[in-house]
Each structure stands twice: as structure tokens, then as C-alpha cells.
Amino acid sequence: MATGYVWHELYGWHDTGTNAGLLPGNLVMQPYLHFESPESKQRFHSLVEVSGLAAHLVRIEPTQVSDEDILRVHTAEHLARIQRESMQPRGGDAGDGTSPFGHRGFEIAALAAGGAWAALDAVLNDRVQNAYALVRPPGHHARPETGMGFCIFANASIAIRKAQSVDPNLRVVTVDWDVHHGNGTQAVFWEDPSVLTISLHQNDLFPRNSGAITEIGAGAGQGYAINVPLPAGTGNGGYLATLTDVVVPAIRKHRPDVIVVPSGFDASCFDPLGRMSVTTTGYREMTRILMDVANEVCGGRIMMTHEGGYSPTYVPLCGVSVLSELSGVHVDVIEPLYETYDTMPEHELIPSQMAVIEQVRELHAL
Ligand code: 3YP
Ligand code: ZN
Numbered sequence: 599m600a601t602g603y604v605w606h607e608l609y610g611w612h613d614t615g616t617n618a619g620l621l622p623g624n625l626v627m628q629p630y631l632h633f634e635s636p637e638s639k640q641r642f643h644s645l646v647e648v649s650g651l652a653a654h655l656v657r658i659e660p661t662q663v664s665d666e667d668i669l670r671v672h673t674a675e676h677l678a679r680i681q682r683e684s685m686q687p688r689g690g691d692a693g694d695g696t697s698p699f700g701h702r703g704f705e706i707a708a709l710a711a712g713g714a715w716a717a718l719d720a721v722l723n724d725r726v727q728n729a730y731a732l733v734r735p736p737g738h739h740a741r742p743e744t745g746m747g748f749c750i751f752a753n754a755s756i757a758i759r760k761a762q763s764v765d766p767n768l769r770v771v772t773v774d775w776d777v778h779h780g781n782g783t784q785a786v787f788w789e790d791p792s793v794l795t796i797s798l799h800q801n802d803l804f805p806r807n808s809g810a811i812t813e814i815g816a817g818a819g820q821g822y823a824i825n826v827p828l829p830a831g832t833g834n835g836g837y838l839a840t841l842t843d844v845v846v847p848a849i850r851k852h853r854p855d856v857i858v859v860p861s862g863f864d865a866s867c868f869d870p871l872g873r874m875s876v877t878t879t880g881y882r883e884m885t886r887i888l889m890d891v892a893n894e895v896c897g898g899r900i901m902m903t904h905e906g907g908y909s910p911t912y913v914p915l916c917g918v919s920v921l922s923e924l925s926g927v928h929v930d931v932i933e934p935l936y937e938t939y940d941t942m943p944e945h946e947l948i949p950s951q952m953a954v955i956e957q958v959r960e961l962h963a964l
Contacts, residue, residue: 599898601925602720602729603655604713605643609734610636612707613689613700614748620696632698633871634748638863638913639734639904645914645931646732646921654927656726660713660733662705663756667715670759671752671786673743680704680750692735692745699735699750707750710735714757714903721856721901722761722768728889728900728924730861732917736905738780738860739805747778747804754860754903755786758793761856771854772796773845775837775884776862776905777872779809779825783860789817794824794852798840800865800874801827801954811957824848826958828951830873834880834940835947837865841887843955847964849891856899857892863907863916867939871908875944878912878919878932885923900924912936 614632616623623629631637646652668677676693683690684704691698699707710733717729737753739746754772762768771794772787774780780797787793799809815823826840849857863881865874876884892898902920907913915932922929958964 599724599727600656601921602658602717602726603646603652603921604658604660604717604729604731604733606660606709606713608706608709609732610640612636612703612734614698615700633908634735636734637910638907639732641910642914642917643732645918649918649929649931651918651921651925651927651929654925655921658716658720658729660709660716662708663711663715663760667756667760668708668711668751670763671742671755676743680707680745692740692750694746697745697748697750703750707735710737711751711753711756714753715760717903718757718761718856718858718901721899727898729902730921730924731901731903733904737903738774738776738783738905739778740782741785749782752782752786754858755783757903758858762792768792769852769854770856770858771849771852772858772860773888774798774860775865776860777865777869777874778804778862778906780860781805781808784813784823787819788815788823789819791818791822794822794848794854796824796845796848798826798828798837800830800872803872811954811961814961821962824958824962826954828954831875831944832951833875833942833945834877834883835945836951837876837880838883838887839947839951840955841884844958844964846887846891848962849895851964853895855896856901857888857896859888859900859902860905861902861920862905863913866907866909866912866916868909868912869907871906875942877939878915878936879940881916882919882923885920889923
């Protein structure tokens with residue numbers, strides 16, 4: 599069965615304006631593109647096309663999710679505020695002052711959630727084996743009552759809730775490998791045992807004081823949130839050990855119907871917003887491990903939805919590497935220069951990383 603792929607030109611039109619790094623541009627520092635500019639993602643899509651990969655994928659056309667679908671996750675106040683600010687001539691902000699959107703940004707945000715939904719729907723109905731939704735804006739920080747961290751609506755969570763409205767018994771495991779904590783997804787399913795949320799992230803990066811090992815869910819959802827806050831500097835060894843020793847046993851235990859991956863490439867060795875060292879090879883191998891366990895427990899069903907990743911030249915290579923593994927289509931685009939990054943010492947699994955993995959395994963009895 600094939601691999602589905604979602605992209606829409608409007609994802610590249612989501613307008614985050616200018617900034618100077620994380621600061622507003624002003625006379626102190628020259629304005630520049632916002633970190634979450636279209637660059638890395640649009641260039642990812644371009645490489646999917648030009649590498650020849652696109653011809654082997656099943657293109658899935660997204661449509662906007664409805665207000666009703668957004669309200670499965672978000673408060674009416676949040677939805678109304680985004681819609682109102684979206685009609686302002688210069689748009690608005692999703693909630694924290696660093697998550698801007700342009701005029702009519704609401705429709706693009708609804709189309710991003712719609713992309714995650716279209717991909718999940720195609721996987722659940724066996725139209726494709728697995729799928730990657732290359733959407734913008736991202737979603738994993740958005741909480742029911744607010745957007746934050748460049749996210750407006752919780753794309754993956756909305757897709758999962760909509761799928762559960764069709765099949766109330768649907769069980770899901772989310773595996774968030776974006777370098778930042780998937781706090782929004784965690785918040786949505788905090789008291790819900792039907793969705794086990796797992797986040798791998800750089801310890802205490804963003805949001806601050808979020809994603810500790812001790813955050814495990816509450817009420818009926820107690821034990822259904824898993825956090826692996828890896829130390830800064832972690833490379834392929836630490837990530838692959840986390841997949842093998844935490845994620846795989848957790849998936850075997852939970853036995854989901856589908857695995858959903860909020861996929862950021864900001865844990866890469868070239869990312870300006872993360873301090874980790876994952877390479878294209880690391881992302882490919884993480885994908886392989888998830889595919890193997892998905893084949894074992896849920897008929898191979900995996901849906902990935904795009905989150906962060908800010909290297910305009912390396913994100914496309916990471917993305918094509920993942921898509922190549924998902925689809926089984928070999929693409930020859932990784933420059934030999936980059937291969938040397940796979941042999942660097944930071945890929946060794948070291949005691950500080952093993953300690954985090956061990957603590958998580960013990961707490962969750964994995
Ligand atoms: C939001 C403001 C500072 C760090 C930034 C994180 C965005 C992201 O990639 N989240 O996954
Ligand atoms: Zn991120």
C-alpha cells in the first residue's frame with residue numbers, strides 16, 4: 599500500500615511577518631524573517647517534487663476543518679478570537695505574542711488541521727498505508743484555550759478527536775519527536791486513556807518548566823502521558839535508544855489502532871532553535887522503528903503531521919529521508935558531505951541520556 603502526502607500552496611502563504619530572531623525587529627536590530635517562515639517547509643515540498651519522490655506518493659487534498667471540528671478541542675473563545683483577529687487587515691496573534699498570523703490566517707490554520715485530518719482519514723480507511731501531512735502553521739503547542747509557540751490550532755488533536763467522532767473506540771498513541779515539548783497535545787488528552795501521548799524533547803527548552811518525566815496525566819488518563827526530556831546535545835544514539843526502550847514497549851502495551859507522529863525536524867544537528875544532533879539517518883531509523891512496531895500492532899498505520907524545523911537547507915533532507923522510508927522509495931539526495939555527521943561522537947548513547955530513559959521506563963513500568 600502507498601504513502602499519502604498532504605501539501606497545499608496556502609500553507610506557504612501563512613504570514614508570520616518579520617522579526618529579529620525572537621525579538622520584534624526595530625531600530626536596534628535589523629528585521630528578518632520570523633523563525634516560522636515558509637522557507638524550510640516550502641523547500642521540503644520542493645524537494646519532494648524535484649527528487650522524484652512525489653510521483654510515487656498518493657497526493658491527498660486537504661480541506662478546512664469546520665468550526666464544529668475545532669470546537670472538539672478548543673474553547674469557543676479561542677476560536678472566536680482567532681476568527682476575529684484574522685479579519686483585521688494585518689491579522690493577529692494566536693496567544694503568546696510570538697505566534698503571529700496574517701489577514702485571513704484563520705482559514706489557513708483550519709486548512710492545516712484539515713491536512714492532518716485528511717491524512718489520518720486516508721490511513722484509517724486503508725486508502726494508504728501511512729501518510730505525511732506537511733502542514734503550516736504547526737499545532738502541538740496549541741492548548742484548548744490558546745495558541746502558542748507558533749501554533750494556532752492543535753492540528754493532530756483535532757484530527758484525532760474528529761476520527762473518534764466516527765469511531766468512538768479509536769485508540770491512538772502520539773509520538774512527538776519535535777525538539778520542543780508537545781504540551782498542547784498532552785493537555786488535550788491529559789485525562790483521556792484512549793490517547794497515550796509520548797513526547798521526546800530537549801529538557802526544559804520550550805515551553806519552560808514543561809515536559810518533566812513526572813508529568814504522566816491525571817484522573818482516568820493517569821499513566822497515559824509519557825515525557826522523555828533528553829539532555830541538550832543528544833544525537834542519534836540517544837533518540838534511537840528512546841524509541842527502542844521507551845516508545846516501542848509503550849506502544850506494545852497500549853495497542854493503538856494508529857500511531858500519530860507530530861513530526862518536527864528541529865532536533866536536527868543544524869537547527870537554530872534546538873541543541874540536539876539528530877541527522878537524516880537518525881530520522882530514517884526512527885521512522886523504521888515506528889513502522890516495524892506499527893506493523894506488529896496496528897496494521898502499519900502511521901500518520902505524521904509536521905510541526906517545527908528551522909534549517910532551510912536541512913529540514914528538506916530530513917523530511918525526504920522520512921518520506922523515503924515511509925514509502926520504500928529510494929531517493930538519492932543526501933549529499934556525501936552530510937554523511938560525515940553520522941559518525942560524530944555525539945551519536946553515542948551516554949549515561950545522562952540512559953538515566954532519563956531508565957527513569958521513564960521505571961515510572962511507566964516499561
Ligand atoms: C517558540 C518560541 C520559542 C521557541 C519556539 C518553539 C517553536 C517550535 O518549534 N515548537 O515546536
Ligand atoms: Zn519545535
